[in-house]
Structures are given as C-alpha cells and as structure tokens.
Amino acid sequence: MSSQVSLIYDYVGSDGTNIIKRWLDGLVPKAKAKLNSKLNALEQINRTEWYWPLTEVLKGDKDGLVAVRVKSFENIQYRMLGYDGPSRGEFTLLACGTEHSDNYLPANIGQIAFGRRIEVQANPQTRRIRHDFR
Amino acid sequence: MISDKEHQIQDSLANKEYRDALAVEHVNTTLAIQIRKMREARQWNQSALAERLSKHQETISQWENPDYGRYSISTLKELASAFDVALLVKFIPFSELVEDMVHLSPIRLCPPSFDEERTRAISRTPNSPTAMDQLFNDINDSLNRHPHLASLPSTVGPYDPNRI
Numbered sequence A: 001m002s003s004q005v006s007l008i009y010d011y012v013g014s015d016g017t018n019i020i021k022r023w024l025d026g027l028v029p030k031a032k033a034k035l036n037s038k039l040n041a042l043e044q045i046n047r048t049e050w051y052w053p054l055t056e057v058l059k060g061d062k063d064g065l066v067a068v069r070v071k072s073f074e075n076i077q078y079r080m081l082g083y084d085g086p087s088r089g090e091f092t093l094l095a096c097g098t099e100h101s102d103n104y105l106p107a108n109i110g111q112i113a114f115g116r117r118i119e120v121q122a123n124p125q126t127r128r129i130r131h132d133f134r
Numbered sequence B: 001m002i003s004d005k006e007h008q009i010q011d012s013l014a015n016k017e018y019r020d021a022l023a024v025e026h027v028n029t030t031l032a033i034q035i036r037k038m039r040e041a042r043q044w045n046q047s048a049l050a051e052r053l054s055k056h057q058e059t060i061s062q063w064e065n066p067d068y069g070r071y072s073i074s075t076l077k078e079l080a081s082a083f084d085v086a087l088l089v090k091f092i093p094f095s096e097l098v099e100d101m102v103h104l105s106p107i108r109l110c111p112p113s114f115d116e117e118r119t120r121a122i123s124r125t126p127n128s129p130t131a132m133d134q135l136f137n138d139i140n141d142s143l144n145r146h147p148h149l150a151s152l153p154s155t156v157g158p159y160d161p162n163r164i
Helices: A019-024 A029-042 A109-122 B004-012 B016-041 B046-052 B057-063 B073-083 B095-101 B116-123 B129-144
Strands: A007-011 A055-057 A067-069 A077-084 A090-100 A104-105 A129-130
Touching: A007 A109, A019 A029, A019 A090, A019 B046, A029 A067, A029 A077, A029 B004, A029 B016, A029 B095, A055 A090, A067 A090, A090 A109, A104 A109, B004 B016, B004 B095, B016 B057, B016 B095, B016 B116, B046 B057
Parallel strands: A007 A090
Antiparallel strands: A007 A129, A055 A067, A067 A077, A077 A090, A090 A104
8 A cells, every 4th residue: 555645535326426425415504514524635645554443454355345334423423434446646535434333323334335446437527536525 | 726525515514513423523522533543643552552551541531532532631631641742722703613624634633743743853854854845745645645736737746956
C-alpha cells in the first residue's frame, strides 16, 4: 500500500445517481456531518495511517473492503464500505449501512459492494465521482 | 483558488444543524488524529503516554477515537504539556473552519515539540533553506501527496531554486 494520501470517490449508479450522496442525504444532519468530517480527514492523512476505530479492514466474506466507521449520537453505528482503487491513491466508497452486534444492515452489504466494485473497475470514468462534501 | 471541496463545504453550511455538527466533529476528529500522530511521532505506545499523564491506557485509546468527543480543556492542556506543544482554543468564523478543514497538513496534524522546533531553527544557517525554500518544499511535498495536481494545467512545477 502506498504512503500517499487517497482521494475519496463515490460510487455512481447506472442512471448517473451518486448513490453515496443519496444515502448521506437521507441521514439526520448530525450523522451526515460526522461522516463527512471523517472522510475529509481521511483524505488528508496518508493511507497507511488510517487506523481503527476510524476505519476497519474487513475480513471473511468482506475481505478486500475497508469500512469507514462512525458511531452517531443516537448510538447508531454507521458504516461506509469502500476499497483502495480503481487507481493508486484513490479510495472508492461503494455501499453504506449500519452495524449492530457484528451484523450489517443491509445484511448483503458485502455482496453489494463487491458487485459495485466490478462496475467501477470496468467503467471508472462514469461509475464513480469525487466525494461530494455538501 | 478555492477548490471544489472548499465550495462544497461552504455550501453545506447553509443548514444550521449541519454546520453546528460539522464544527464539533471537525474538532473531535482532528484532536483524535493529532493525539495519535503526536504520540506515534514520539514513539510512545498508549501505555507510555498514559504513564506520563497518570492515566490508564484505555483512556488514551478513548482519546484517539474520533467518536469520543468529550475532551475537557484541562485534559487538552495536560496533553499539550506532555507533547510539549501549545494549545490554542478560540472562537472562529465558519470561513476559517472551512479553511482549516481543507488544509490539514502534516505539520498541522502533528506539530513539532518545542525542542524539535528550536533545533530546526538553530540548524538554519545562512546557507540553510530559507523560508521560501521551505514553502516550495511544502508545495513539492503536496504535489507528491496529491499526484493528480501535477497533471493539472498550471505553471507550477517542481521547485528549482536555480530557475528563479
């Protein structure tokens, strides 16, 4: 893994919708601000310096994915799953949800993320966009 | 020039609840990362820092968690003393918050201790790098950290003191 910073990208659906922004826009302002604050910081520290509990390298059926972790004011554990790529110095957010007692919601968030990763890899120009901090 | 990201953050501040939360979260996130980075720069593990502050290792772990967010000013003063750096707490306009958010440089996240800073100043003889050299070194460092910037149409290239 490189020691440079990683710019953060959002997954874009086949209809051009920024799926990550849509999910963030559905959260209460406090939770959205918390996640955006963390993403902003992650973009400015070397990728090798990302640490738990700010992020978590996932294993098992989510091997290869990294979760950005946030515990909200309502004790909800938000998770934004992404991967290092498609190019060096890039981290693409693929799927978002919540975690409760090691169970994700949606339960198939890993499968969703892997499916989207394939789409991003195949069409990096259209299927991802720089993270929108609005 | 204001970046897209800066514009986006400025736009997001229109919502009062959001901007209040963003200001709080920026402090929480930055403090947690600063504590971790300053500790690691001094090659202390969490227990070593805890010992200096007469705290438990678990407390340091909490402080390095960006979700913690319950720092007291007296705790921050103790930490500043342990790391031998200054602590500045002040009210600022949101424009400054945005500026701080988009410029989390390595030196801002991991400020040098008093002695480190002094050593650097003393080692700067007349033949040593000037402030301008330092500035261009910082720019070159930024270009290395953000390689995409180098490909943007610009007159900025790697700094060469002989070119000026």
